[in-house]
Amino acid sequence: xxxxxxLKTLWNDSGFQSFFVDGGWKNLxxxxxxxxxxxxxxxxxxxxxxxxxxxxxxxxVNLSYFGPGSSDALYHLDLWDNFxxxxxxxxxxxxxxxxxxxxxxxxxxxxxxxxxxxxIFMGVGAMTDFGPxxxxxxxxILGAAAQMGVFLAFFGAICLGFTGQEAASIGIIGxxxxxxxIFLTTRLAPHLLGAIAIxxxxxxxxxxxxxxxxxxxxxxxxxxxxxxxxSRTVSKTEKIIFPIIVAMFVILLLxxxxxxxxxxxxxxxxxxxxxxERLSDTVQNALMNIVTVFLGISVGATTAASRFLSLETIKIxxxxxxxxxxxxxxxxxxxxxxxxxxxxxxxxxxGSAGVSAVPMAARVSxxxxxxxxxxxxxxxxxxxxxxxGVIGSAIAAGFLLAVFK
Amino acid sequence: xxxxxxxxxxxAVTEAATExxxxxxxxxxxxxxxxxxxxxxxGLLVLMxxxxxxxxxxxxxxxxxxxxxxxxxxxxxxxxxxxxAAQKLAPGSAGHVKLFDVPDKEAAMIMAIVxxxxxxxxxxxxxISIKEVK
Numbered sequence: 001x002x003x004x005x006x007l008k009t010l011w012n013d014s015g016f017q018s019f020f021v022d023g024g025w026k027n028l029x030x031x032x033x034x035x036x037x038x039x040x041x042x043x044x045x046x047x048x049x050x051x052x053x054x055x056x057x058x059x060x061v062n063l064s065y066f067g068p069g070s071s072d073a074l075y076h077l078d079l080w081d082n083f084x085x086x087x088x089x090x091x092x093x094x095x096x097x098x099x100x101x102x103x104x105x106x107x108x109x110x111x112x113x114x115x116x117x118x119x120i121f122m123g124v125g126a127m128t129d130f131g132p133x134x135x136x137x138x139x140x141i142l143g144a145a146a147q148m149g150v151f152l153a154f155f156g157a158i159c160l161g162f163t164g165q166e167a168a169s170i171g172i173i174g175x176x177x178x179x180x181x182i183f184l185t186t187r188l189a190p191h192l193l194g195a196i197a198i199x200x201x202x203x204x205x206x207x208x209x210x211x212x213x214x215x216x217x218x219x220x221x222x223x224x225x226x227x228x229x230x231s232r233t234v235s236k237t238e239k240i241i242f243p244i245i246v247a248m249f250v251i252l253l254l255x256x257x258x259x260x261x262x263x264x265x266x267x268x269x270x271x272x273x274x275x276x277e278r279l280s281d282t283v284q285n286a287l288m289n290i291v292t293v294f295l296g297i298s299v300g301a302t303t304a305a306s307r308f309l310s311l312e313t314i315k316i317x318x319x320x321x322x323x324x325x326x327x328x329x330x331x332x333x334x335x336x337x338x339x340x341x342x343x344x345x346x347x348x349x350x351g352s353a354g355v356s357a358v359p360m361a362a363r364v365s366x367x368x369x370x371x372x373x374x375x376x377x378x379x380x381x382x383x384x385x386x387x388x389g390v391i392g393s394a395i396a397a398g399f400l401l402a403v404f405k
Numbered sequence: 406x407x408x409x410x411x412x413x414x415x416x417a418v419t420e421a422a423t424e425x426x427x428x429x430x431x432x433x434x435x436x437x438x439x440x441x442x443x444x445x446x447x448g449l450l451v452l453m454x455x456x457x458x459x460x461x462x463x464x465x466x467x468x469x470x471x472x473x474x475x476x477x478x479x480x481x482x483x484x485x486x487x488x489x490a491a492q493k494l495a496p497g498s499a500g501h502v503k504l505f506d507v508p509d510k511e512a513a514m515i516m517a518i519v520x521x522x523x524x525x526x527x528x529x530x531x532x533i534s535i536k537e538v539k
Contacts, residue, residue, distance in 0.1 A: 137456035144449040151438035158434035167434070238463050245455060253448050388449065395448045399441045 026305035046205030053296020123288035125267025143388025146354025148330025149174030153323030174323025175393030224372035257398030356389035
């Protein structure tokens, strides 16, 4: 055995050697980024259920993928590039991915096919009580208003030189809805998925820091102190009929929303109908956890250094923040309008909850309302716009998908 | 481990993927954004109207049910002098105990449970009537 030759082979096969070849240093930066994301997820508790998985997926891909020759990588960007290239023999071939891909390539098929986001929506539906929205349908207007950031960020992205498909994917960050952002991006601009998913989930975690200054700037002390009347009690029959009506209406309006809205409403029907408690329990807990594991790690895998470290990522991060802020502004402005029209009966703070991010945004409305008036309980009133925002962002995604697919 | 010669090819594919989408003019983008925002508003506005209609239907149904039960309650005192006579006694009614829609075996079981819960002998308790609440 030639020891020197064996050592050379081991060195050439090792990942350490790859850091010193062309572009390998970028992987080192991404490894540092993944450690930062792990810190934010574990220590600062920023959306830990997803961010820890995303960060570790990011770490794994940047430890194993250094370019198209990385045969032992867990995720292969080049395979997915071939998958998307109409000229290539493996165009839209899941078989090629299964044959040549690594573990994360195979898990990523669930993202690419839109399975994980839809199943997450099913779990969200099973966990959501739409009662506050049914008792106060005006909440839907606030949910619509809070999609302003989606379309302003879309416009901003076009101004910064992104294509229509990329701009649509960036804009949807403003919907503050991770599964919707992933669903739309995998269909329109899969090469931006890593940056968009990380931006969306990071900003959702930062809602308690992003929204309050905007809420205080746009509302007066008097408006924030408004105590809202208790909403009517919603009957069981109404709660059962609601998901059926919404599914029929929204899917007929925008068929491209069928996977998201269909799964959201099916999950909710299981919750409310009272005869499928086992299914509702499974979807809310076991299935949701399993899908979260797969979704987090496979989305993190898309952050390979050669793709992620670019000026585009910085632009996406900035546009994502702007989208969140403008969505909050949109909800608050319409909330103020409702305050005026209702003669001061509606607290405009509930408008900011229209950015989905259930239930974080509603909690922020509650906290700000209670700061202004300790006797104020806005949580249930804010849950209406909050869940309306989920439907609103799905409609916005459906519109963008219909226009740009 | 790394085939450097193919890196350039990957970057070319990346660029192609980036270029694949349509470049929109700022005017087109503004129209798309306004139109999209309007579609979201219109969709949720119509949904709101549908919810108001279903809500109104259920509220009126609930109000009707309340009115019916209130009417029953007000009618009850008027018919008070002969309430028991109006209702048919169930088979098994004996002595002072009157059973309404309750089989005698169930009545015996209920009396036994009540006696057990109260820790009193059954012969010290006086049952007047047992009626199934529907």
